[in-house]
Amino acid sequence: MWQLLQTPCTQLLRQRHLLVKSNGYFINIVKNKPGFTTKHLFTSAQKSTEKANTFLIFSPWKLCTGISLGLGARLLYNNTAFCKANLTRTIQRRPNLHDDSAKFDWKRFFEYLLPHKWLLAAAVASALAVAFLNVYIPAMLGVIVNILASMKHNPSTDFIDEIKMPALKMISLYIGQAIFTFFYIHLLAQVGERVAAQMKQDLFVSILKQDMAFFDRERTGELVNRITVDVQDFKSSFKQTISGGLRAITQVVGSAVSLLVISPHLTGLTLICIPSVVIGGTFIGSLLRKLSREAQAQIEKTTLVAEEAISNMRTVRAFAGEAEEARAFANECETAAELSMELGLGVGMFQAGTNLFLNGMVLATMFLGGHLMSTGQMSAGDVMAFLVNAQTVQRSVAQLSLLFGSVVKGLSAGGRVFEYINKEPQMDTSGKKVIKYHEFHGDIEFKDVAFAYPTRPEAVVLKNFNLKIPAGKTVAIVGTSGNGKSTIAALLERFYDVNEGSVTIDGVDVREMDCKWLRGRALGLISQEPVLFATTVKENIRYGKPDATDDEFRFSAIYCVLDNLIYYSALDSASEKVVQSALEGVSRGRTVLVIAHRLSTIMNADIIVVLNKGNIVEMGTHEQLKKQKGFYWNLIKQQDQDPEGTRTL
Numbered sequence: 001m002w003q004l005l006q007t008p009c010t011q012l013l014r015q016r017h018l019l020v021k022s023n024g025y026f027i028n029i030v031k032n033k034p035g036f037t038t039k040h041l042f043t044s045a046q047k048s049t050e051k052a053n054t055f056l057i058f059s060p061w062k063l064c065t066g067i068s069l070g071l072g073a074r075l076l077y078n079n080t081a082f083c084k085a086n087l088t089r090t091i092q093r094r095p096n097l098h099d100d101s102a103k104f105d106w107k108r109f110f111e112y113l114l115p116h117k118w119l120l121a122a123a124v125a126s127a128l129a130v131a132f133l134n135v136y137i138p139a140m141l142g143v144i145v146n147i148l149a150s151m152k153h154n155p156s157t158d159f160i161d162e163i164k165m166p167a168l169k170m171i172s173l174y175i176g177q178a179i180f181t182f183f184y185i186h187l188l189a190q191v192g193e194r195v196a197a198q199m200k201q202d203l204f205v206s207i208l209k210q211d212m213a214f215f216d217r218e219r220t221g222e223l224v225n226r227i228t229v230d231v232q233d234f235k236s237s238f239k240q241t242i243s244g245g246l247r248a249i250t251q252v253v254g255s256a257v258s259l260l261v262i263s264p265h266l267t268g269l270t271l272i273c274i275p276s277v278v279i280g281g282t283f284i285g286s287l288l289r290k291l292s293r294e295a296q297a298q299i300e301k302t303t304l305v306a307e308e309a310i311s312n313m314r315t316v317r318a319f320a321g322e323a324e325e326a327r328a329f330a331n332e333c334e335t336a337a338e339l340s341m342e343l344g345l346g347v348g349m350f351q352a353g354t355n356l357f358l359n360g361m362v363l364a365t366m367f368l369g370g371h372l373m374s375t376g377q378m379s380a381g382d383v384m385a386f387l388v389n390a391q392t393v394q395r396s397v398a399q400l401s402l403l404f405g406s407v408v409k410g411l412s413a414g415g416r417v418f419e420y421i422n423k424e425p426q427m428d429t430s431g432k433k434v435i436k437y438h439e440f441h442g443d444i445e446f447k448d449v450a451f452a453y454p455t456r457p458e459a460v461v462l463k464n465f466n467l468k469i470p471a472g473k474t475v476a477i478v479g480t481s482g483n484g485k486s487t488i489a490a491l492l493e494r495f496y497d498v499n500e501g502s503v504t505i506d507g508v509d510v511r512e513m514d515c516k517w518l519r520g521r522a523l524g525l526i527s528q529e530p531v532l533f534a535t536t537v538k539e540n541i542r543y544g545k546p547d548a549t550d551d552e553f554r555f556s557a558i559y560c561v562l563d564n565l566i567y568y569s570a571l572d573s574a575s576e577k578v579v580q581s582a583l584e585g586v587s588r589g590r591t592v593l594v595i596a597h598r599l600s601t602i603m604n605a606d607i608i609v610v611l612n613k614g615n616i617v618e619m620g621t622h623e624q625l626k627k628q629k630g631f632y633w634n635l636i637k638q639q640d641q642d643p644e645g646t647r648t649l
């Protein structure tokens, strides 16, 4: 049997010396040489622990800094015992992160819109009004140009009299356009922001209620991206579709009618050109959108690398991995920059080509319009109105083709957001049982439990596991790393459901209990690595009981959340004092389950349970187990060699 439990293989290969634990008791040093693979290391380790059939390899820093459970769970999962040396970190992403397979939930979307229907209706009406005005303004401009042109031929007519009415109309059209523009942008921003804020909140609540297995599978960075980037993309696309889309369609239809009325001949010319613009634009636009998606995905990848390095800073520092992380980040950054530059090049060429084409159209229209004027078929005002209308059509069509990409992006971003908003946790949390305070004793029983983590169903952690923790007693579970101590606590907290058997408190299966009561009131958890939220110390201490009185708060600051009836602790120096206090009397009358890394803290426990590979191998008091001279005895011997107690198990 081989076990490599503490460190991912590739990281082991970077250490000069490795500490080897055989059956949890002896520590030897193996020298790492250039060119060694993990197989070489294992052979050396086996030679140095002749009789052992199980051993653990630690990188030396581990023994100094303690054990990082999070690191183990995440990285060990991706590294098998005999992986080859490979120092380049590849960023693994969920395969469906950027596929657009997540279905857009229209029903849910309309439910979000419903509370804002009047605001939305007003925004849509304003956008349409702007579009109508945009179609009407060129006609009015034509009238004014005609009056100006007529001045040359009839200088005797009163200019002010002639121009007054059209000018006033024109001014009111411009003012109307400005007012409606203000309204639709303002109202749409209100609807968009409110919908987005609600979606964000619902998404966050839905993520919070997911099973622990979900968090084992998903990466924090990707979840954060859904809450931030995807909601943002969806909101932008929604606003763009309503404002740009509606306006563009109305303008195309309205302006096309105006064009036909002004001059069917000139409209014919425009109609010949527009399809080529649309087809060319759509083709190039789709290429650019693809490039844009790739660039966006690459930027997210860059964020993931940074996020992982920063959140695992201790590991990075302990392995002197700063340079490698910087290199990995630089690689991703450079790829992102290259893609973005390519995109910039494409957009630049597209824009330049479009401008050239549109200006060519203006010249052609003026040329043909001039010809029609010379034959008396058109006036100068008509040519002017035609030009402005034609430009409105071209701009609107270009906007529609861009909008198409934005709609696709918005739908897929929205689909991903709705996928998680609608996601229901697998674990059945409908249990409502609560044990009344005066009936609560704290008898815990694990009965015939079998369990494997949902992300690693093939690796069975506990099998036929039976353990009784009597009420009011302190039970300490000891064992080397990876033997299932934390798993026992996780099952008691019902972070996961057992595959077989049951976990009961006072005879009630934890699956039937009200989860909020079980975790919030019945069980107290002091975790291996204390976590602080970005708030005051007081708020952090209050986290376990927000309604704690000031007296309780002061007391809790020393003894942790007093109201809870069962303590669990995976010990490190921060929580050691708390558990010592618990053992010395604060816990009197309460059941205490101690998951121990340091023997000094649990010697006074009523029952000590020694765990090996998920099985109970010894059980009894400190004195009894010492006499047996078995596993526990060896642990003590090991500790004797380490009087300062810095060594973890």
Ligand SMILES: Nc1ncnc2c1ncn2[C@@H]1O[C@H](COP(=O)(O)OP(=O)(O)OP(=O)(O)O)[C@@H](O)[C@H]1O
Binding pocket: 067, 069, 072, 073, 076, 216, 453, 455, 456, 461, 479, 480, 481, 482, 483, 484, 485, 486, 487, 488, 570, 649
């Ligand atoms: N979230 C997880 N997903 C998959 N496997 C896990 C997870 N957490 C732990 N494991 C695996 O389950 C086994 C038991 O781990 P567990 O954390 O219970 O051991 P432990 O005795 O508490 O170790 P430590 O003292 O290091 O905390 C190990 O093989 C570990 O790799």
